[in-house]
Amino acid sequence: MKKTLLSLGLSAVLASALVAKEKIVVFHAGSLAVPFSEIEKEFEAKYPEYDVQREASGSRAAARKISEIGRAADVMASADYKVIDNLLVPNNAKFNAQFATNEMAIAFTPSSKYADEINSNNWPEIFLRDGVKVGHSNPNMDPCGYRSILVTKLAEEHYKIPGFYEKLFGYGQSYKVGEEDKNKVIVRPKETDLLGLIEANAYDYLYIYKSVAKQHGLKYITLPKEVSLKDNENAKFYKTAKFDIDGKKPGTFITKTGGAMVYGITVAQNKKSPANKEGAVKFVNFVLSEKGQEIMKKNGQGVISPAKITGDASIIGK
Structure with missing residues (x-):
């Protein structure tokens, strides 16, 4: 009986491990690579059902991957919030959350x-x-x-x-x-x-x-x-x-x-990435949370608390 229960328990663990995690594709500025690497680990520890897949590049290049090339992405974080306004809103993003600073x-x-x-x-x-x-x-x-x-x-x-x-x-x-x-x-x-x-x-x-x-x-x-x-x-x-x-x-x-350096983040959308993806919403909210801000500050950046949000941010409950 004990062997049977043990076998069933192991089977359940294996079955759970084989369940595909939901991917969250995040395009972000190269300068966010270090803090977002730490945020990724903390986020996945809190939400083990998700697999964050990050891709760093220049912010404008990242935005164009979504708007011009049509690549699937769930979140876009830019070193200049105006990149989101200029290249993504309104067709490929509905809001812009200003969340961090730098120099x-x-x-x-x-x-x-x-x-x-x-x-x-x-x-x-x-x-x-x-x-x-x-x-x-x-x-x-x-x-x-x-x-x-x-x-x-x-x-x-x-x-x-x-x-x-x-x-x-x-x-x-x-x-x-x-x-x-x-x-x-x-x-x-x-x-x-x-x-x-x-x-x-x-x-x-x-x-x-x-x-x-x-x-x-x-x-x-x-x-x-x-x-x-x-x-x-x-x-x-x-x-x-x-x-x-x-x-x-x-x-x-x-x-x-010229203007003060302000970072922006949004949920991205195009034909390959719908705007109502639950994981993307959770990731953005995690970045804007107290824990996310703590990680940003730890890695040498200032934070905007609460984030200054423009556009329709109802998707993230703002």
Whole structure:
């Protein structure tokens, strides 16, 4: 009898293990890779019936996978909440929850040229020195890319260095692939693609989010609030910097204006991913919960509590 009960118990466990978990596909900004990895573990521990499958990329690239390529995704989290507004709402998302903040920084390694003398006051001058190489992500694919350019434009005014932006980048009003100076600037699709290269000493300095620099143990410069895009204290000055990126259709442009860094998250929808998926709703609510916010703060990001929500968020009970 005992053997029979034991056999039945083992069969039940095996049957349970074989039950397919419901997948939750999450597209998110590269800068969210570390906190979302931890959120994934905590979420699956609380909801073992789900299997979170994350895919990191530049935020704009992630949105276009949903809206233009038609890939199935249940959740989209962007390093710039405006990406959701511009590329997903209203056809591929019904709401936008602003849930986290960040700031720009300059990362480097002990092997970077002039690493022993660079600081928050002299970095623009060091960037322009012969032999110094600088990396940033593609502004048409990743918010960190156009924020790098906006920071450079703000720095030109803040530090009173005429022509700093043109001398360093020379992109004009918009960036096109191939325009970077191969001897001075390195560009990759998203900021996290550049981490391995700086650690391999392929270049010297990286425009990156402060949270990512901290997560990866890089040395970094904390920029003055006037140029770091940290908060609304300097909103008026931030707005003086503008840069054009590719629009929804070829040949069109969206003008990005300097502003405080705010992340957004939404439930995504298209023909392959219906908007009423229960797992997606639970995941978004978990990110917005006290536990989710705790994980974000632990990984170097500020949080917006409660989240600022626009659009029809009835699906998540807001």
